[in-house]
Amino acid sequence: MVVRLADVAREAGVSPATASRVLNGSSRSPAEAIAEKVRRAAERLGYFPNAQAQALARSSAGLVGLIVHDIADPYFSSIAHGVQHGLHGSGLRVMLSSTDRDGETEMEAVRAFMSYRTEGIVLAGSRTVDGDEPLIAAVETYRKNGGKVIMIGQPLPGTLGLSVDNRGSATELVRQLVELGHRRFVILAGDMNLVTVKDRHAGFIEGLDEAGLSALAVLPGVFTRDGGLEVMTEYLDASGAEIAQGQICVLAANDVMALGALTAVRRAGLRVPQDVALAGFDDIATLEDMIPSITTVQLPLDSMGEQAALMLLGAEDAASVRVIDGTPVLRESTTFCP
Amino acid sequence: MVVRLADVAREAGVSPATASRVLNGSSRSPAEAIAEKVRRAAERLGYFPNAQAQALARSSAGLVGLIVHDIADPYFSSIAHGVQHGLHGSGLRVMLSSTDRDGETEMEAVRAFMSYRTEGIVLAGSRTVDGDEPLIAAVETYRKNGGKVIMIGQPLPGTLGLSVDNRGSATELVRQLVELGHRRFVILAGDMNLVTVKDRHAGFIEGLDEAGLSALAVLPGVFTRDGGLEVMTEYLDASGAEIAQGQICVLAANDVMALGALTAVRRAGLRVPQDVALAGFDDIATLEDMIPSITTVQLPLDSMGEQAALMLLGAEDAASVRVIDGTPVLRESTTFCP
DNA sequence: CTGAAAGCGCTTACAG
DNA sequence: CTGAAAGCGCTTACAG
Incomplete structure (x- = not known):
């Protein structure tokens, strides 16, 4: 039903490897004549790469997770806007979870983002005085598996994030x-x-x-x-x-x-x-x-979202926390x- | 580094097939004794299924796309909240794209959602009087590839959606x-x-x-x-x-x-x-x-988002448009x- | 009930 | 520059 890379390759008379190289930015690009044939074939057939297969093969999903307490609350929707803005052009897509402040939903979101192998998670919204242990543990696991965590509000010790004063x-x-x-x-x-x-x-x-x-x-x-x-x-x-x-x-x-x-x-x-x-x-x-x-x-809400996105994109794996002052x-x- | 199903299976002394069956709801569940061993092993190792691999194997990603003009605008953030609410418990995750009303960004979102094999797209925000052809074509392609499209505002002829009067x-x-x-x-x-x-x-x-x-x-x-x-x-x-x-x-x-x-x-x-x-x-x-x-x-914004989500979850593949009256x-x- | 094997659709060393 | 082949981590008929 849906057209695969192999179909494009056959249509263009090349191997899947070659088709892959021209369609998806590889450093070693095939000869222009071949490339053009492949592009045309892809166009003709209406090819769309299967991001899941790419993610699996590349072991990188091109996804980031965003967790907010309530997306309808202007505080969070502004932050979400900033995150989107900061990610624009990066090729990363955002998965959103609006938890309605439910701890279990929040946990589910972290687990899902772990399963989807998101590159990182932006976690906005206040921590609670007690009872955050499960969430914190989940976040820790996520980090140990190579995910980046950017917290907005009260970053966990050792995490990246924005600390609001x-x-x-x-x-x-x-x-x-x-x-x-x-x-x-x-x-x-x-x-x-x-x-x-x-x-x-x-x-x-x-x-x-x-x-x-x-x-x-x-x-x-x-x-x-x-x-x-x-x-x-x-x-x-x-x-x-x-x-x-x-x-x-x-x-x-x-x-x-x-x-x-x-x-x-x-x-x-x-x-x-x-x-x-x-x-x-x-x-x-x-x-x-x-x-x-x-x-x-x-509070510079939109900018905070954007800064969080840029931290996620950035190379800083050292824990670095930026303090946000309110005016x-x-x-x-x-x-x-x- | 990250633990795979095969690791869990080995740890539990069973085959990957069996491990898969106990960990991910299959109709045919293994004997309880075995199942318990597998669960324990998964727990011990800190196993998280790779959603990308699952998506590929199942050819279903468990994702839905949400496109809004501006997530910081309360109109759209309310709808987004409703969508999240309507999807809660369905196991589907949402990918968000806030386009800032940029046609190119909107197209990119549709293409990405196509690549990620989302089950459906909720498209909120007004169509334009002219110049929507590329978007509409993309949406058509999406539908032909089996995706469901729910439009909020002015549903395209033949699409599911909410038509606001x-x-x-x-x-x-x-x-x-x-x-x-x-x-x-x-x-x-x-x-x-x-x-x-x-x-x-x-x-x-x-x-x-x-x-x-x-x-x-x-x-x-x-x-x-x-x-x-x-x-x-x-x-x-x-x-x-x-x-x-x-x-x-x-x-x-x-x-x-x-x-x-x-x-x-x-x-x-x-x-x-x-x-x-x-x-x-x-x-x-x-x-x-x-x-x-x-x-x-x-306009019942939150409810509109929720209804859109339910249409997405629903079995109705016939084009069905619900009219939303404003009060x-x-x-x-x-x-x-x- | 359980397992061996094929397959999902890509990418990417490795040869040529 | 190009291709054959292995591999990414699962699921699921198909046998047993």
Whole structure:
């Protein structure tokens, strides 16, 4: 049914070896006349090389794996875009796994990427404070079998990757907010089992400490838009007195939570920033069209994806970790209203 | 280096055939005692099947291809999420290609997916009014070689897919806006070379016709957030007189353009909806947290991705096209202010 | 139930 | 420069 290299070779009157050499960039290329015959035959027959057979013969599949928590989350989709961009022209194809933050699915993805003999894996998304052992073990096995692992967020010791300075950036954000005049902070923390959340939280606390302040409340919850909405709604319901005393400033662990919180504040009939100031984290693309504009810590998401791709392509097999600093960007949502 | 099935077989003292049968679900399973020996050996050695070799032997790769215009665009990332969800548990892996709307990149993706012998391709994103021939030819070739093609948007005749009723939904949106009292419409069209844009535009016009109206202006541009920002900014600069005469209603060809336009309006010092009412199309996730909330035509993006995946998994090889209707959702951004 | 052998479609030393 | 042959790591009729 489907045409094979052997068919092309026969049609062109050459051996499969020769056909292979002209069709797939070999250093030793046959005479131009022959080559042309082969190309024509391939064209005429509609030949497409079987990548699986090539992978097996070359023992290299031309594939890289990309694991993200949730491809619909703008944080991850921006990174994914950057990865694609960085890989463009390399001849490598990406296999995607969006795990919905399910550990078992994540493991399956690593196993599959191992089976498909991907050249490397880009693993985006926070590690958890505990319970990552199985994943880490799988990743270790993968590396021992010759695969490259690029982690975005918290690279494992000895791995390549991008280490986001969540803690330092969070501290810096708080410093700037304090300088603006804010004193009454509420931390919308998200899932404290995520290392990213833990680090950002620690950074917030450190910033508060420096100013001799402590948080009015620390609200754990789910690390999503709906999580932000829900937790903020509950807080507002329970803390009318607190709010009545004057403007508070909510520090959300990421932008999507901040957006959920924004809606919660609004539904409660309160104003941002006059009643509730609000800051997020990540600077996802949609933030720029929000009214009011939302304060956040900017992370170069697209570029991070691209850097990860380039590390994968690069020759550096030594463990090398690049630190990514976040940049606080103060916008309307945290205007201080005494 | 890496352990093969033959190694496991030797370690377990059985033949490769037997090892294959116990490790990879065959109908005829060996005796439990033997099976257990094999499993143990595999475990001990850290065996991972070589998916490439399996694909070659089975002539089935367990892969599906997903082509989107821009994975960072929430429209496509939602669809991608749905596809992943729909495929979960099927054992199929997805290869992703985000093409940045480049025809050549799109072609490369189809060719690659052909080479990798993917079982099917989900192709999301609008076809263009002209110049799609090469892509269509490639897709045809793919189908002739036994691949399934699921198109989201405008399925090719004879293909499986989801046909979005862009035109009808657009007309319905205009009807409802007219009923609200709007009469002065501006169409923010986007790239008129995209079939989706053309259809939505035709639907808008039809709705206006029905009411005996015609658009104040039809503004072509780029089908992105920045496109919306730019085109709207230019229009506002040039049309102060128009605006001064009373509220206009901007119909954007999609949500990201509407968001860009929103920011343009705001930068011009005008109010939404009092000066400029605004409607988008798609109902991307971030819309729900906008202030004011944005009127749009809701499309079940995640579900569309999932349905596409299920069509791919399904047995239907007959061409079957499901029509997806959009639902106008009127929100604050189009409140009529006489 | 188990194994020997052929085959999946390529690539690539090795000869010529 | 070109080809015959072995090999990549599995699966699966076909025998036994």
